[in-house]
Amino acid sequence: MSTDYKFQGWLGMDANSAKGEMVWKQFEPKPFDEAEDIDIQITHCGICGSDLHTLRSGWGATSYPVCVGHEIVGHVVRVGSKVKGIKVGDRVGVGAQSYACENRNGDCEMCADDWAPYCPHNVGTYASKWQDGSKSMGGYADYWRGHSSCVIKIPDEISSEHAAPMLCGGITTCKPLFEHGAGPGKRVGIIGIGGLGHFGILGAKALGCEQIVAISRSSAKKEDALKMGATGFIATDEDKDWVSKHGNSLDLIVSTVSSPKLPLEQYLRLLRIHGKFVQVGAPEDKLPAVSAFSLIGRHVSIAGSMIGSPNDIRKMLDLFVKKDIRTWNNNYSMQDANKALQDFEAGKPRYRFVLVNEKHLK
Incomplete structure (x- = not known):
């Protein structure tokens, strides 16, 4: 598949962006790691309370510009040569964590015990830094790029709109x-x-x-x-x-x-x-x-407690499939993300908001 696509998304430029003042702009993703990275064409992204906290610098000073969104579902369009179990075309998801070292050097207690969110090398899906110093950018966008360690295949039995909010919330x-x-x-x-x-x-x-x-x-x-x-x-x-x-x-x-x-x-x-x-x-x-x-x-x-490891997420997805339980969600077009943020802040979700990128739906 062609790799000449552009990374564009809703960027928060200052604390006012939490009021529905994000701007749609092109941004530079991390450099693609030819061995272990994945690019995802985003079809759905859930809205999480963390997005608003970050946009308004509520948990501390945010490094703007920032593209929030860490309940991402879409289709793989590019895969590094050493990535296992995921191929171009697969429907996958990424939650609030985009990287864990996976006990790579045998010295990470957290990854060894499947506590990946607490890995000292953890990279958040947005408003964080990759190992090379580049900024992590989230899912209010057309595409997402990141390491394969926290990318998860979505079971066929769960629709993308229902799966997205499960990846963090x-x-x-x-x-x-x-x-x-x-x-x-x-x-x-x-x-x-x-x-x-x-x-x-x-x-x-x-x-x-x-x-x-x-x-x-x-x-x-x-x-x-x-x-x-x-x-x-x-x-x-x-x-x-x-x-x-x-x-x-x-x-x-x-x-x-x-x-x-x-x-x-x-x-x-x-x-x-x-x-x-x-x-x-x-x-x-x-x-x-x-x-x-x-x-x-x-x-x-x-x-x-915060989020869970990729294995925890797989366990949850399997449980919800087995018990036929689905997210209660309301969908907004990706182009209406600012309106969705305003409605979110007004307490209107029943009970998760999901942004739908219609141009990427198959």
Whole structure:
């Protein structure tokens, strides 16, 4: 296939780009590694909350210009000579991580134990730097170029629009479910019924959890949560006695909210003995302080988690295929990316937004 295509995409030029002021421009990708790189012609890219945090420099100063988007699905158009298992024409995806050293020199503890996201040589799919110093650019674009280590084939049974948001949002909430033993006999709580939280409910349902309690400030999304598979619902702003009613009832809580004001102390009281509270949402400020007795009183623990390894993503995709579970998503044309960002910030997703690059659809 010809390699004379241009890399063009929506670029954030400053913090105002998060308000829907990105500009469509050509950009220079990393130099192609003839051995191990892959080029993807992008058909779909999910919109993630991380995109807005980065565009507005919410998590720290962003190096502009930046092309965000790390829920990428498309077709391979160029493959390095040493890439295994992927060929031109394959439908593949890339999530929030674009490189891990894969224990290449035998000295990476994280890659050896399949904890690739924590690899010290990790390269984020955008707003990061490749080993040669070039900037990583994401998926609000026509093409993506990067190392093959984190490129994953998409199962035929999952459509591209449903697969894209799973590559970051899906694995972010499914990874702690896998890691902490969610399944038959377990009682799981999911805090925040948004783009991440809806995957938490879907994942817990796919794993066969005994109880799945959706937790939100209001009951506005209760009906949706029950349709997704929740067996219970807590509206914290509407029931002043929610802690006493539901205390000591959950084995695992996954918190997807990105607010520093979450009532962490009260959430911990929902846990049973040995329970775990896992934070996956990433606020731009600090989490609230908690009393030590909230932890030691019932031997509960607080943990954090982010995305997952390529193997974790494959496991999640296989699970969703097996259980016939799909993302709840709304699609926008790639050309309407700025409008999509504005609607995202306004809280309109039900429950993931996906940009569709119609000119690349086959």
